[in-house]
């Protein structure tokens with residue numbers, strides 16, 4: 001059986017069927033999946049029955065699995081992190097701000113893979129914003145301001161001991177195994193506009209959040225531009241809203257999209273397992 005690809009009809013995203021991700025995939029299937037990922041940026045596979053070893057094996061067929069700083073891994077699976085929120089939890093929704101995963105690392109991961117285990121009846125969608133499209137459609141005046149800029153990325157506002165997830169109070173109220181560290185204070189420069197490592201296509205990389213400043217700009221000037229930019233980057237026309245089902249796997253290209261979690265499922269549990277692929281091979 002060959003893989004079928006059904007585009008979402010939104011700014012990005014496609015559903016792939018006709019493949020069992022628990023098996024060792026054929027080279028043709030792996031190529032089809034990578035090609036679909038680079039074309040649609042976010043691809044989902046409903047009806048997959050995967051244990052954590054399957055999830056790691058699938059990710060490993062796309063490329064080497066990477067680090068997940070500041071999150072603990074589940075027992076026996078050093079690459080699987082659990083994104084979980086219990087029904088009675090009052091913590092802030094984790095990752096509800098726009099970001100590209102671990103963009104503050106020297107080599108940010110190319111791909112994230114998330115598998116839905118417990119999915120609420122409503123709410124808990126993941127939003128994606130197509131950053132190739134956001135750059136391509138950007139008004140000339142804004143584009144001329146951002147093209148050559150270098151952004152300073154850092155995890156400090158999220159995972160330092162003072163960060164939104166790192167304080168003792170935040171950790172106590174969250175079911176996610178968060179491991180704050182002083183290393184979160186470090187910074188890493190990346191161009192604001194990047195050539196995609198595989199397709200060469202230009203896209204905006206990251207946004208205000210993990211981006212804390214712009215090189216060669218004063219703090220206020222940089223912040224104003226980053227706010228203006230994030231507003232553009234996340235306009236409705238660039239968004240794909242992903243609705244989860246249990247046993248659905250979603251993977252996305254961190255160099256082409258921003259993403260964020262959403263709430264709206266109070267009183268219901270939500271649990272997903274994630275692996276991160278450093279680079280597509």
Ligand code: SIN
Nearest residue numbers: 083095125126260261
């Ligand atoms: C993430 O940012 O990896 C989590 C997204 C989600 O929970 O919807």
